Amino acid sequence: MKQFLIANYAVVLLLLVSSLSGCTSDDDAGGYDGPINLVVYYDSTSGLITENTQGGTQISSEDYSIEFDFSNSSSDKSSISSFFANAGDGSSDIVVDAADSAQISITWATHGLFNVTLGAIDENENTHSIEIKVRIEKRSWHNQTNTNNPLDYQINAAPDNDGPNPKSIIIKSTVENPSRQFTPGSDVMVSWSVSDGSGEEIASGNAQIGDGQSETWEYVVIDVMPETYTLSISRDQGNDNLDIQNDIHITYDAAESPSNPFDEI
Numbered sequence: 001m002k003q004f005l006i007a008n009y010a011v012v013l014l015l016l017v018s019s020l021s022g023c024t025s026d027d028d029a030g031g032y033d034g035p036i037n038l039v040v041y042y043d044s045t046s047g048l049i050t051e052n053t054q055g056g057t058q059i060s061s062e063d064y065s066i067e068f069d070f071s072n073s074s075s076d077k078s079s080i081s082s083f084f085a086n087a088g089d090g091s092s093d094i095v096v097d098a099a100d101s102a103q104i105s106i107t108w109a110t111h112g113l114f115n116v117t118l119g120a121i122d123e124n125e126n127t128h129s130i131e132i133k134v135r136i137e138k139r140s141w142h143n144q145t146n147t148n149n150p151l152d153y154q155i156n157a158a159p160d161n162d163g164p165n166p167k168s169i170i171i172k173s174t175v176e177n178p179s180r181q182f183t184p185g186s187d188v189m190v191s192w193s194v195s196d197g198s199g200e201e202i203a204s205g206n207a208q209i210g211d212g213q214s215e216t217w218e219y220v221v222i223d224v225m226p227e228t229y230t231l232s233i234s235r236d237q238g239n240d241n242l243d244i245q246n247d248i249h250i251t252y253d254a255a256e257s258p259s260n261p262f263d264e265i
Contacts, residue, residue: 185211197227
């Protein structure tokens with residue numbers, strides 16, 4: 001009988017712990033004992049912004065958004081009057097009336113590791129907030145077609161806040177010497193170069209590309225500084241026009257907070 005009671009108690013305790021898990025609340029803030037019980041759900045804390053250009057002209061871009069759900073938040077003293085959030089990128093707080101909505105969506109258009117503030121205010125003007133980290137990386141594709149004078153590409157590695165510098169810049173550049181109808185092709189000699197913000201070359205490569213062939217050059221910048229790097233491509237020998245595809249990925253250390261999705265039981 002005693003063992004049966006202990007087993008039942010363990011099951012009840014497990015269910016209680018499970019019902020409280022998975023929510024970001026006051027208890028996570030380290031000793032807050034005020035009236036506001038702040039509970040926020042979010043499916044992700046990391047994302048990717050993208051950009052596409054053709055011949056130096058931007059043809060598309062995509063920002064990254066995260067929706068934060070405050071609907072389970074409450075106050076022991078009065079009703080919640082408003083929820084607020086700050087993206088950590090220097091922009092102003094986003095504030096919503098709790099009577100109208102319990103969701104706030106934040107959109108990032110630039111890369112960085114951001115300290116995001118999430119909070120609530122009750123009708124007695126009690127305020128409570130928490131802070132989480134969100135990692136936003138950037139990937140961009142830059143194409144040129146049928147060019148005999150490749151454009152330089154500027155890589156802005158400065159984060160959009162005072163947070164840490166990027167972990168790396170991953171560069172993958174493919175140059176194709178396509179066969180052209182009615183025009184005899186020839187080999188071309190191509191050079192790649194990456195320079196830092198002061199104009200000093202930090203990496204280079206070259207390749208001979210036959211008619212109808214392509215070559216890919218890859219380089220990873222580490223110890224990234226918050227400055228603008230330059231990727232340059234030159235046609236050193238030959239007369240054929242080139243097609244170029246540059247794939248640039250600015251990465252950060254995976255230091256974001258865990259995601260906190262709503263767990264339907």
